[in-house]
Amino acid sequence: AAQAPWWTRAVVYQVYPRSFADSDGDGIGDLGGIRGRLDYLAELGVDALWLSPVYPSPQHDNGYDISDYQEIEPVFGDLAEFDLLLAEAHERGIKIVMDLVVNHTSDEHAWFRESRSSLTNPKRDWYWWRKPPADGGPPNGWASAFSGPAWTLDEQTGEYYLHLFAKQQPDLNWENPEVRLAVYSMMNWWLDRGVDGFRMDVINFIAKQVDLIDGPAPATGGGSPTGPQIHDYLQEMREAVFAGRTGEHLTVGEMPGVATGDAVLFTDPARGEVDMIFQFEHVRLDQGANKFDVLPRSLRALKKNLAHWQDGLAETGWNSLYLNNHDQPRLVSRFGNDTVWRYESATLWALVLHLHRGTPYIYQGEEIGMTNVRFDSIDDYRDLESLNHYREAVDEFDLDPGSVLAGVQTMSRDNARTPMQWDASAQAGFTTGTPWLPVNPNHTEINAAVDRAAERSVFRFYQRLIALRHESPVVALGEFTLLEPEHELLFAFTRHLGDETLLVVANASDSPLDSPLPVDVSGAELVLGNYPALGAGSGLGPWEARLYRL
Numbered sequence: 001a002a003q004a005p006w007w008t009r010a011v012v013y014q015v016y017p018r019s020f021a022d023s024d025g026d027g028i029g030d031l032g033g034i035r036g037r038l039d040y041l042a043e044l045g046v047d048a049l050w051l052s053p054v055y056p057s058p059q060h061d062n063g064y065d066i067s068d069y070q071e072i073e074p075v076f077g078d079l080a081e082f083d084l085l086l087a088e089a090h091e092r093g094i095k096i097v098m099d100l101v102v103n104h105t106s107d108e109h110a111w112f113r114e115s116r117s118s119l120t121n122p123k124r125d126w127y128w129w130r131k132p133p134a135d136g137g138p139p140n141g142w143a144s145a146f147s148g149p150a151w152t153l154d155e156q157t158g159e160y161y162l163h164l165f166a167k168q169q170p171d172l173n174w175e176n177p178e179v180r181l182a183v184y185s186m187m188n189w190w191l192d193r194g195v196d197g198f199r200m201d202v203i204n205f206i207a208k209q210v211d212l213i214d215g216p217a218p219a220t221g222g223g224s225p226t227g228p229q230i231h232d233y234l235q236e237m238r239e240a241v242f243a244g245r246t247g248e249h250l251t252v253g254e255m256p257g258v259a260t261g262d263a264v265l266f267t268d269p270a271r272g273e274v275d276m277i278f279q280f281e282h283v284r285l286d287q288g289a290n291k292f293d294v295l296p297r298s299l300r301a302l303k304k305n306l307a308h309w310q311d312g313l314a315e316t317g318w319n320s321l322y323l324n325n326h327d328q329p330r331l332v333s334r335f336g337n338d339t340v341w342r343y344e345s346a347t348l349w350a351l352v353l354h355l356h357r358g359t360p361y362i363y364q365g366e367e368i369g370m371t372n373v374r375f376d377s378i379d380d381y382r383d384l385e386s387l388n389h390y391r392e393a394v395d396e397f398d399l400d401p402g403s404v405l406a407g408v409q410t411m412s413r414d415n416a417r418t419p420m421q422w423d424a425s426a427q428a429g430f431t432t433g434t435p436w437l438p439v440n441p442n443h444t445e446i447n448a449a450v451d452r453a454a455e456r457s458v459f460r461f462y463q464r465l466i467a468l469r470h471e472s473p474v475v476a477l478g479e480f481t482l483l484e485p486e487h488e489l490l491f492a493f494t495r496h497l498g499d500e501t502l503l504v505v506a507n508a509s510d511s512p513l514d515s516p517l518p519v520d521v522s523g524a525e526l527v528l529g530n531y532p533a534l535g536a537g538s539g540l541g542p543w544e545a546r547l548y549r550l
Ligand code: TEU
Pocket: 061, 064, 065, 101, 145, 165, 201, 202, 254, 256, 291, 326, 327, 385, 413
């Protein structure tokens, strides 16, 4: 256990800079705002911050469209301000992990401007350009993740370029070694500056199945674009960027579509690719073919899927643990009850998730039980994914606007992107100006100031969980066993290491669960629970969760 990597004992906190804290009153969060809240984060006890992109960007996708990799977005600050943030975080023992978005750049990045300028430009081959096929249509049938085709015809040179995301996010051609070297050199520049690692955006997409682009049979939408070269690229990156370095770094690859077998390959320490990944299976269980088609939720399906990942990586590899982030609805609204049982269900999911094996990620506001927002009109949404989807569904597919809006209200990424709720004041203490996205009206009741003063504080519950992972090898490394897999309401499992066994029992429902616990707990120590006192009966109250040491 002593040789296990530091990140097995760590908890990462994700900051979405635009929505975290605004220090200059322009309505958009910034680096000064983050710096001003470092004491709050240190008090929570997190080990590292992952900053969603802070680089210059036209902001079509809130910074995931980068126009300069080695600068800071002026709205967020500058490099001097960044260095200050880094230094002050490090003083508090908090690492800073940058978002690395290198599957694509912004169409305003100098590389793409050059590349699109002529057929013979030296950077032409840095992106995926293809002549229109005989029928004039796009080179294959791939769809953009943000609606419409993944290819756009560029007037200037009469060729199509590939963009798996928005048309303002052209995909880099990793087949070209110059592209790879440019990315590694940029990563080294940030690490030399002192940053502690990278969260790698859709990193499994950098390698393409070239035969699906140039092959005889044009591919249709769906399926993974990932080519087998992905492992070579990641090993080459590790060699070029991390091999010579000492100290504690973190690499986490966001990888939509990977299964447990792939995950083992990506995270096997002996192969040297990434430390851990973000996989998507558990957050797709309640989504149809289109993510805005909301399916009924099943606790059984969710816990079986999480257990499948625990088992799949039990021997080799490592996973990240998350139930929400800047792309997902708020966990208490999605998996819990965000009205009458908000405290209980927020803490239940916190306990369940943090007691799994893997590195837990907390998304800003999760630690105070923030909920989804519900805008009445599509005009109030800002996220291009939601807006493109709505336009396509209503205008092209003629679907009923009311039901399309309902899907957006449930699944929109803007649910996670409303400003952080610091206090009950007019703009939730986020800004003195007009926020770029409205604050959730419930900030008068749900905010950090109220939560931390409350008897039952979500923040303090997270503090306990983080401290537990720091102190307790069984939490970090223990073997996971799911109990009662078929039970529709009870989430129960054990963790076991050496002579220590922990038991988690959680009633993920609005009704009391009166059946006896799956394991005899007489004589066991209650380590943590989300009810003020144990009830008289043997069962669990609504959304009650307990952690025992057996
Ligand atoms: O997301 C990749 C991804 O596959 C999805 O989560 C996607 O954003 C969408 O929600 C699918 O329904 C990453 C970033 O996390 C996201 O914010 C970016 O928009 C995207 O890549 C493009 O850079």
